[in-house]
Amino acid sequence: MDRGSAESYGDDRGLQSAASVERSSVGLTIAACLLVVLPTVLGIGNTLTERSATAAEFGGDGWRFLIDEFRPSDQPGAESRLAEDQRVLLAGVRAQCRPGTQVPDQTSSSCQAEAVERAAALQGRPFASANDMDLTLLRRRSGDHLFVELEDGSIYLFLAADAVFVTLVHPALGLVLYRRAPFEAAWTGTVHDVASLTEHDGGTR
């Protein structure tokens, strides 16, 4: 007998029984929910933890180093050269850089193509073709893990481990840094490139 029927018949025993069923129901509901959801939470949690560990093993440290090098407070000299946008960018990278983040294909495609074009024009050197890179193929094949979308959705980075290869795209600024060189050497140059490109491209912001 449910609570409504028991009340309408004035059945005390029925009311007690209904209350007992309701109490049991709450317990059963919680237990069932946990049985369905908890393994999912654990599975996804474990996966993300494993991914972080993999990222650390295959370049996560390098990536953090890269970010640290870029942090204006750590590099007073660089700070004066970096615009506000780059600082936002770096903060975003710090917060968001993790494997497994997806970038919408269309956005990354158009951003990357446009940015590569503009950066190549600015610097007078063909970034993409320098390494015989087919950007279309790159976008398709690397979609799983190496694109990173930042909080504002406007900045994308491609990173392969120990900086064998780095692409950094900022659609609003039209920046692309593209390197295929040892990490440290590439990065020194990159800081300089960012600054010079920003100076050249100041009017677009």
Place this chain on the structure above:
Amino acid sequence: MTSFTTALALISAALFSVTLRPWGNGYAAPIAIAVLIAALARTRSPWQGGLIAFVAWLGLGIPSLEGIGVRLWWAFPALLAVLGASWFLFGALIVLLRNRAGEVVALVLFPLLFTCAEYLPSARWLFGDAGGALLAYSQADTHLRMVASWSGPSSVVLLLLCVGSALYLLVDHRKSVGAVLLGATLLASAIPAPGTVAEGEAETLPVAVIQGSQPDVRRLIAGYDAPTSEAMMNEYLGLIDAVVNAGAELVVLGETVLPFRTDANALPEHVAATLGRAPATIVGTLENSEAGWHNSAFTWRNGGLESIYRKQALVPIVEGSYVAGTSSQPARILGERIGVGICLDSVHASIVRSMVSEGARMLVFITDDTFAGSTTTPYTHLATAVLRAVETARTTMFVNESGPSAIIDPRGRIVGSLALGEAGYLMAQAELREGATPFVLLGDWLGLLVLVVSALGTAGVLVMGKVPSMAQARG
């Protein structure tokens, strides 16, 4: 909806989820169905009926699809909503029919309507490559899977729903009806389908499955860094050498084992050396044709990779830029006809049926579920291969780069498997079968039949209005 009814719906969901988890068991499914019927019996609101059925279905949907959430978070709830909609609709319908025609009619229609709820989402013409029913895969580890050779997933689902209904009747003090239904169902499940038993001594082929379990980041780096590429391929070479020395003739590697950006037409020397080591090798990589990029399977032939299959069921959105293949023709390898599928192809029984119709004597599925990490999704993927093996009565090799991988015999028994994340190999004498099961000959005829009967029955009840209950009829 009372708290007890809510609890019943969730208990049903919990039991369904147990059937798909790697630590669970498919025999929990009939109990889940009985509990679902009990929950539906406690409401008179079609909306609540729909909600109850949907909640119960989440027990199947959440474990199966959770891995997609790791890859594309919003696709997880979206797929749950889309694929669970059929259970919502048929849950609402069964309550509506019970309100109009009484409990007996509803109990008779329950297995039929919920078979439709599973049949419709699995129809590729309706839901495309994203479609797929899940209930049948819960039976990959039970005896009921054997009926898949009659009519694919629908035969498993219908029998399972009958067993669940029988359990409900037994508990609901209608023991004789329940016992008869249970007995009849179990008897029906024991009838062997034609084409499932080998005639005479079957030919065999020594096959091996290689599961590298390489981190995908390493595979990507290998595309840019020669030492990393060589080190990685050396690990595969070690595994291939081991199986070749043990007598394997056909070696199957995963969908994405080659280093990132490997051009099938210009293989680096160390990659070619690895792939050419065995008498025959199957491996997956990208293929560029005039039509565009394909996700393809290749075999090593005459010193190079030769395309043997283009993936037909592309993953929506993620593989949106690829061009789907259209041929199910088996590949000729070592003189044998082998049906090859990639990743999502194994979810669609109709694709695999075409391969066997066109002469495949064995099936090979290559995939890479690394994206799903340690969720339950890769195990459900393996369960799809088990059903495909039973439906077609073919030895099936399921090769998942990150695991689990398995060799499955024509009766759906896993004769060897590698765990998630484990690097290693499997070997077996794979039985090469001829012959066709009723499913291979006729497709999912039972699903279509049940759909028609359900539509007629539902229309009849709705048109004729209230049908007298058994008690009223007797009085």
